[in-house]
Amino acid sequence: MTASEVLSGGLRAIDTMTAGMTKVTAGYLLDAPRPTLVECGPALSVAAVIDGLRELGMEPGDLAYLVLSHIHLDHAGGAGDVAAAFPHATVVVSEVGARHLVDPERLNASSRRVYGELMDEVYGDCTPIDAARVRGVADGDRLDLGGGRFLDLLYTPGHAKHHIAAFDADAGALFVGDSVGVKMPGMTAIRPATPPPDFDLVLAQRTLDRYRALEPAVVYLAHYGAVDPPREALNEAADRLRLWAETAAEAYAEHAELDHVTETLGRRFADEVDVASDDPDAGRRVALLSGYRSNAMGLVRYFEQRAEGRTAT
Ligand SMILES: [Zn+2]
Numbered sequence: 001m002t003a004s005e006v007l008s009g010g011l012r013a014i015d016t017m018t019a020g021m022t023k024v025t026a027g028y029l030l031d032a033p034r035p036t037l038v039e040c041g042p043a044l045s046v047a048a049v050i051d052g053l054r055e056l057g058m059e060p061g062d063l064a065y066l067v068l069s070h071i072h073l074d075h076a077g078g079a080g081d082v083a084a085a086f087p088h089a090t091v092v093v094s095e096v097g098a099r100h101l102v103d104p105e106r107l108n109a110s111s112r113r114v115y116g117e118l119m120d121e122v123y124g125d126c127t128p129i130d131a132a133r134v135r136g137v138a139d140g141d142r143l144d145l146g147g148g149r150f151l152d153l154l155y156t157p158g159h160a161k162h163h164i165a166a167f168d169a170d171a172g173a174l175f176v177g178d179s180v181g182v183k184m185p186g187m188t189a190i191r192p193a194t195p196p197p198d199f200d201l202v203l204a205q206r207t208l209d210r211y212r213a214l215e216p217a218v219v220y221l222a223h224y225g226a227v228d229p230p231r232e233a234l235n236e237a238a239d240r241l242r243l244w245a246e247t248a249a250e251a252y253a254e255h256a257e258l259d260h261v262t263e264t265l266g267r268r269f270a271d272e273v274d275v276a277s278d279d280p281d282a283g284r285r286v287a288l289l290s291g292y293r294s295n296a297m298g299l300v301r302y303f304e305q306r307a308e309g310r311t312a313t
Pocket of ligand 1: 072074075178222223289
């Protein structure tokens with residue numbers, strides 16, 4: 001049996017079993033006349049998601065939409081396989097990233113450079129999706145889920161320039177991908193995810209402000225699950241992002257070297273992982289998805305681009 005969990009408002013979380021661990025990346029299935037899956041995790045573990053959907057009674061023709069918060073492979077890598085298993089599903093993704101799912105050669109190649117050995121151990125290559133089945137969306141677009149229910153799509157850059165969020169206004173449920181950060185079992189705080197190549201601090205802060213103005217009833221992270229209560233969680237995410245960026249900026253001012261920034265972040269934020277946790281994967285999960293080196297690389301790159309006047313803000 002695949003692990004799936006009933007949440008409020010006819011929603012289920014399907015554990016994608018990313019990297020063979022529980023509670024790394026969630027897929028969220030919205031039970032509506034047009035059933036919709038938000039996120040599917042990487043290609044290498046997507047069989048768990050497809051099995052999970054089938055166990056929930058989804059026939060091949062049933063899935064209407066697969067919504068991807070962004071095209072990083074820990075979210076979108078399995079999209080081609082889900083599309084093949086559910087041939088009526090439309091893959092919904094930011095118009096900024098859509099073409100990379102139709103022709104994933106560049107996405108796979110750049111991911112291989114970033115992930116190294118993990119590409120073959122954890123992620124796997126994204127398979128191409130027929131262009132007719134990929135819908136690139138912009139801010140303000142909405143999906144008709146049937147029965148008077150809609151899913152509003154928001155363009156929410158910062159973590160990546162191809163990031164969107166999805167808001168189910170009836171349930172007040174906001175699906176934020178990685179734009180709020182990560183909080184998985186064994187973590188004591190919401191940790192920002194600031195990876196290269198296009199993390200942008202100002203855009204990330206604006207995205208958080210926008211979420212606060214929506215006043216969601218519940219906020220679902222991709223990694224992993226609901227953060228509660230939502231207002232406090234969004235405030236915490238903004239505070240932690242500021243703290244990470246300040247810490248990285250001070251370290252970078254001391255020594256403009258990636259190793260120094262990485263080590264400084266590691267010392268300063270080690271307490272975000274509960275060392276007393278009896279979960280053996282607590283440290284591995286966060287190292288995989290929001291590690292010090294990756295976050296340092298994204299922040300340093302942002303500082304350098306901003307100094308050269310090459311950021312969007
Ligand atoms: Zn992610």
